[in-house]
Amino acid sequence: xxxxxxxxxxxxxxxxxxxxxxxxxxxxxxxxxxxxxxxxxxxxxxxxxxxxxxxxxxxxxxxxxxxxxxxxxxxxxxxxxxxxxxxxxxxxxxxxxxxxxxxxxxxxxxxxxxxxxxxxxxxxxxxxxxxxxxxxxxxxxxxxxxxxxxxxxxxxxxxxxxxxxxxxxxxxxxxxxxxxxxxxxxxxxxxxxxxxxxxxxxxxxxxxxxxxxxxxxxxxxxxxxxxxxxxxxxxxxxxxxxxxxxxxxx
Numbered sequence: 642x643x644x645x646x647x648x649x650x651x652x653x654x655x656x657x658x659x660x661x662x663x664x665x666x667x668x669x670x671x672x673x674x675x676x677x678x679x680x681x682x683x684x685x686x687x688x689x690x691x692x693x694x695x696x697x698x699x700x701x702x703x704x705x706x707x708x709x710x711x712x713x714x715x716x717x718x719x720x721x722x723x724x725x726x727x728x729x730x731x732x733x734x735x736x737x738x739x740x741x742x743x744x745x746x747x748x749x750x751x752x753x754x755x756x757x758x759x760x761x762x763x764x765x766x767x768x769x770x771x772x773x774x775x776x777x778x779x780x781x782x783x784x785x786x787x788x789x790x791x792x793x794x795x796x797x798x799x800x801x802x803x804x805x806x807x808x809x810x811x812x813x814x815x816x817x818x819x820x821x822x823x824x825x826x827x828x829x830x831x832x833x834x835x836x837x838x839x840x841x842x843x844x845x846x847x848x849x850x851x852x853x854x855x856x857x858x859x860x861x862x863x864x865x866x867x868x869x870x871x872x873x874x875x876x877x878x879x880x881x882x883x884x885x886x887x888x889x890x891x
Contacts, residue, residue, distance in 0.1 A: 680729055680867065681710050683796055687730070687788035688737050694781035695741065709740045728879065729867040730789045734782070786886035793883060797860040801852065813838060813848070820849050821856050 688709065692702035713733075779787075798821065805814035816837060835845045864879050865871040 683792045684733050687785050690788045691781050691785040694784045705744050709737055734785055790883035790886045793863055796863055800859050801856055821852055
């Protein structure tokens, strides 16, 4: 279960990305591996989606994605990682593009999974989110960036849900959740929510306001964790880039 991130008060702690990069210099293996696992869970589906929009079949896209993250989880990818690249999502996309070319050259020699440790994630989860139709003229890169944004939102909601459940507010959160998650349709109205929750109209509005504030804090921390050396300005730029990726069209 994800832990509640600390309050930063304008300063960021060591990030997940920087912990991963520290592995190449003998950093804490346990902490670095945990950070790497968390990042891989965020980026598995975007990477898989990129492979699918390169024209690969679901089976081949899964093979390629699993072999890539096997390599990532063995930390070989980061032995020569350039911290100056800064953004995890961009670094992974560049590395995966190279991996595709290598994988295609070696495809006949690869076996599914390769006997290596891989993430326990069903490709069907990613496949269900894709709609590869001829009218969709977005590039694989655009799809990847959009999926990265969606996964950050999803991870934010998951962490917020865990916090609310730990606070004994699971049922309340489930009713309020559509008011927080941009990927969920519909919002209802405060009067209806108040009646269902047995709360006053003002109490519902205050609860929604607090949850939205916490949602923004968690998302900001997750985004900061994908940057090597985040500043407030860099985090805001990344949030803007992810927001733009959700609405971009060719």
